[in-house]
Amino acid sequence: MNPISVLIVSLQLAEINRHSWVTAGGKGELELELPMMDVVQTHVIPSADAVDPDVLQAIASLGCFKDRDKLIMELLSPK
Numbered sequence: 001m002n003p004i005s006v007l008i009v010s011l012q013l014a015e016i017n018r019h020s021w022v023t024a025g026g027k028g029e030l031e032l033e034l035p036m037m038d039v040v041q042t043h044v045i046p047s048a049d050a051v052d053p054d055v056l057q058a059i060a061s062l063g064c065f066k067d068r069d070k071l072i073m074e075l076l077s078p079k
Helices: 001-008 013-018 054-061 068-074
Strands: none
Touching: 054 068
16 A cells, blocks of 8 residues: 555544645635535425426426426425
8 A cells, every 4th residue: 555545544534624735725724615505595486386487497408307297396395
């Protein structure tokens, strides 16, 4: 095993995040990203009538949402 592999195996993730190679040019700590739900503003769509038809068409045009009714159900889901 080469020396770098030994170093990586022996360090904990917290130690790696504090290492100068990771924090170079920063404040000394790695700034981790916030969870997506904390960054992106979301709200529950109250009904199928509230779904913007242009947005629905754009999503459907991606080709991975072939079942329109299922897509609307997913968009209305509070999860």
